[in-house]
Amino acid sequence: MTNISVGPGSQTNPLDQAAKAAMFQALHARPGAFVIPNPWDAGTARILAALGFEALATTSAGLAFALGQRDGTVGRDAMLANAAAIVAETDLPVSADLENGFGDAPNEAAETIRLAAAAGLVGGSIEDATGNAGQPIYGFDHAVERVTAAVEAARALPFRFMLTARAENFLHGRPDLDDTIRRLQAFERAGADVLYAPGLPSMDAVRAVCAAVSRPVNVLAGGSGAAMSVAALAEAGVKRISLGSALSRAALGGFVRAAREIKESGTFGFAADALPFAEANGGMRDHQSIALRAKVSM
Numbered sequence: 364m365t366n367i368s369v370g371p372g373s374q375t376n377p378l379d380q381a382a383k384a385a386m387f388q389a390l391h392a393r394p395g396a397f398v399i400p401n402p403w404d405a406g407t408a409r410i411l412a413a414l415g416f417e418a419l420a421t422t423s424a425g426l427a428f429a430l431g432q433r434d435g436t437v438g439r440d441a442m443l444a445n446a447a448a449i450v451a452e453t454d455l456p457v458s459a460d461l462e463n464g465f466g467d468a469p470n471e472a473a474e475t476i477r478l479a480a481a482a483g484l485v486g487g488s489i490e491d492a493t494g495n496a497g498q499p500i501y502g503f504d505h506a507v508e509r510v511t512a513a514v515e516a517a518r519a520l521p522f523r524f525m526l527t528a529r530a531e532n533f534l535h536g537r538p539d540l541d542d543t544i545r546r547l548q549a550f551e552r553a554g555a556d557v558l559y560a561p562g563l564p565s566m567d568a569v570r571a572v573c574a575a576v577s578r579p580v581n582v583l584a585g586g587s588g589a590a591m592s593v594a595a596l597a598e599a600g601v602k603r604i605s606l607g608s609a610l611s612r613a614a615l616g617g618f619v620r621a622a623r624e625i626k627e628s629g630t631f632g633f634a635a636d637a638l639p640f641a642e643a644n645g646g647m648r649d650h651q652s653i654a655l656r657a658k659v660s661m
Contacts, residue, residue: 479524574600583605
């Protein structure tokens, strides 16, 4: 098992936001694909950073589940507070799942980008899903206007905020690849830095998306595309691979299996696979030590 201890001194010389933004840009510019896993709180962010990942992305569903809520019901303030807590825990660039920008109007998407930057994020996604089951996807023109407003807000920042534009058809019962590609192409023309269509059903669909645009493409792994590998996705033209709520659900899966073993069998065999206490505890921040260092440096 890889030791995840990072120790209490990992934040003594934190990188500033501009430096993190430059790191994030460089990841998207280099050859091959990289994985950007999705922590749902500060502790899981520290673990992923200690394991050697190079960037992190938040998960709206993972946070919602941790709060006992359904995905899509966590408001902007709580979402950004969680993102800020994750940003504070590592020197890695952090991008955020900003849902639909927490409002239908283009100016709401723009305001969400400004607030995301203020929270310390160096990237974020705006999706074309409405949150309305009766009309789950914004009309084409309105979707483009929202991405355009978000891009304009990002470009007004003093660093390069990587704006990801998401076409959500496949997550909302609209398996229309042609329309998805049309939207991604329009989002590219609007200035989006990264293009993302979660839920693509096959490697052929992934290849079609990558061939249709010239900006970096993000693909969701750990769901219907669980058999996909980093190497295969990179060969298809993918630049960035995110996991959405998959790690959160994997953790919940382990939790439920352990609880069922206790309830149904009266045994505790699950503990053999649990992360050792010393390793888990050693990877977390020592708030008392940090407070003492802060006093000494004043």
